[in-house]
Amino acid sequence: MTNNYGHILLEQKAAIDDELIRALRPYFESAHLDARDVFHHTARIDLHPDAHGPGGNARYPNCLPPTARKGLFGEVMAGMLVQAYQFIGQHHWSIPIFLFRYHAEVEAYIFALARDPARVREVSGRHGNDFIGLGIDPATKEVVRFIAGEAKWRASLTPAVMNELMLGEWDGPAAEGVRKGDGIWNEMNTGLPAPQGLEQISSLLREKARDEYAEAIVSLDRALLLGAAPISRTDYIFVAGNKAARRAAGQTYLPSNAPPPEYTAGRPLQVVELVVSGGVDLIDRLYDSLWKPE
Template sequence: MLPSDDSVVAELRPYFESAHQDAREVFHRAARIDLHPDANEPGANAQYPNCLPATAKKGLFGEVMAGLFTQAYVFVGGHQWSIPIFLFRYHAEVEAYIFDLARDPARVREISGRHGNDFIALGIDAASREVVRFIAGEAKWRAALTPSVMNDMMLGKWTGPPGARVRGEDGVWNELNRGLAVPQGLEQIHRLLCEKARDQYAEAILSLDRVLLLAGAQLPRTDLVFVAGNRSATRAKGATFLPNAAPPPEYVAGRPLQIVELVVENGVDLIDQLYSSLWDTADG
């Protein structure tokens, strides 16, 4: 269980700032506001990601924590994973939201989630420096992690008339089953590496070039399910709601599968406090 206090915020803050730095530069530049505007300067109210509505921040929290756990822990297969950059800049609705908000502070509204892969990490061979595998993930946040909430999220919500209800096709297992062997997230991370770190990742870029051809070779793919949320009152410590011995029958993709459940203490307060602290120079 992850506690919620000032020390945890202080420990998480550098990683979260690093994860959001690229998107912050892109969105601020598009909105024509400074990266570090003073409190009374135009655009100070529209800083990314601090200005986002609460629901959007919760989604970002899950994606960043998925990256942190992927780098910090040994997952299925025992591979070493690298996250050269997060894909947050590929969220057109956030770009438009910040542009509008910087010019009209009253335009606060909810934002739909980013389309595409929630999370991509690369397996880079230490000798050749080429990408030899990748992990693609679905990262989710739920305020209360209960069995019914988990079932709706993983299997899809109930739909159809009474007496003939079936699960919809919007569950996580269905999304993973439909996941492409070469997803768009690989193209996006390739594009970012070309722009931001071409020399440092030259071999990785070239190997991704070969994979991303329409008839290119495929990389071994590992699937990740990362779910974070508050502990429900009835949940015993250490209990899991997702399978931890073998993939469930609903998962038919046949790839290596890693599942992580992160139970957070007072998670909503932690997320609010964490995102309010990013790039806050007042506390040094």
């Protein structure tokens, strides 16, 4: 870790079991609760419908197809790790709420699925930053910094897959082409000083916790005005995936000491790599378990 760059490698040591699923479940249910309320209300299904009742097949997030689940898993894990580990700058990060309700395609998918169970299909990812957290001053209660970035899951995480994630796909055959440059590094470099996610968090706090976060809301409102001085930003990249067969213990695929030349934003940057085995099974077991009795 340097003054402006941090890297954490997390590697699975114990087997995935029921105890791990039980430990993760409360955080994942909390992360998805707001979107669950919104999507169920829009689709006119009960929050806790009987398994055989109308709409029981369309409960969020249990009903989501595999690719969508994997994307959500990465975003929630990114938030969990922000709160569990000391990141670059030693800031204290708060995650008042996740932004999953702002996923129009999932909302439409659940509405249709509740009325026609045969309409199972994949859905595209949510637009905008995958993750946003707030740095709230403990004395003034104002937002003085935020952390934002990208969270990705890949079932097979190899160097080639990591390069595609970070740099974009090849424009032409790999042996002859060039990278499109539309990967994660580009997302970081072109990130707005005040992204739309801050407006979405501000709106949700006004709706759900106006009194508790009054000072934070006011400070966000000031920072979101056109031409206003931006709040300091920390960038965050979280990449998780299954351990590749040739990946040695302790091996990193992203730089561990300093950012690469492809990162030009110049902001404090935190990178986390999570390496697991049987990750697809973990995600399925975890999401199948949400809001279900033991």
